[in-house]
Amino acid sequence: MSAILPPADQIWWKHPIDKLEFTWIAIALVWSLTMFVMMIWWHMYGNQNLANETYKTTPAAFASKAQAAIDQHTVRTENVSFNGVDEAIPVVAPPAGSDIYLIARLWSWRPIYELEQGKTYKLHLSSMDWMHGFSLQPQNINIQVHPNYEHVVKITPNQTGTYSIVCNEYCGINHHTMTGRIYVK
Numbered sequence: 001m002s003a004i005l006p007p008a009d010q011i012w013w014k015h016p017i018d019k020l021e022f023t024w025i026a027i028a029l030v031w032s033l034t035m036f037v038m039m040i041w042w043h044m045y046g047n048q049n050l051a052n053e054t055y056k057t058t059p060a061a062f063a064s065k066a067q068a069a070i071d072q073h074t075v076r077t078e079n080v081s082f083n084g085v086d087e088a089i090p091v092v093a094p095p096a097g098s099d100i101y102l103i104a105r106l107w108s109w110r111p112i113y114e115l116e117q118g119k120t121y122k123l124h125l126s127s128m129d130w131m132h133g134f135s136l137q138p139q140n141i142n143i144q145v146h147p148n149y150e151h152v153v154k155i156t157p158n159q160t161g162t163y164s165i166v167c168n169e170y171c172g173i174n175h176h177t178m179t180g181r182i183y184v185k
């Protein structure tokens with residue numbers, strides 16, 4: 001019997017299946033069905049999924065809504081250097097449970113938030129120009145931020161400290177400098 005020659009009798013599908021082969025087919029079938037069910041299960045009950053909502057908006061509409069909320073609870077400003085030029089970025093301390101807005105644009109995130117540990121906030125994200133990536137470090141949450149779409153994500157900071165926001169979608173020459181900050185106390 002050689003592997004390059006066809007089998008002597010051509011009716012291989014009529015041969016009784018070997019017990020070992022049948023066992024592996026059964027294991028593979030059960031496992032693939034298990035994975036299929038788990039895929040749906042994890043989508044609904046897995047902690048890794050962000051419960052997010054998305055709405056249509058425009059950069060102008062989002063910016064004015066965001067700016068109004070930012071102005072209401074700005075407590076001070078902090079100088080942040082963008083390519084050697086200092087800019088005053090508002091630091092906002094919103095009340096627990098409120099809607100907070102983060103504006104992404106070439107190449108900054110604003111404002112800086114001061115949040116309370118254990119309190120839930122509704123974070124609204126949108127871009128003023130093109131696609132950016134909201135990456136929260138060291139938590140490693142990743143959300144794509146698009147212009148004309150408003151993403152709403154519920155966040156509950158569970159640890160105090162300073163969190164960094166890093167843009168993780170390449171957005172041009174100063175992509176690597178597009179960072180922001182969230183303080184949790």
Ligand code: CUA
Binds near residue numbers: 105168172
């Ligand atoms: Cu914004 Cu990369």
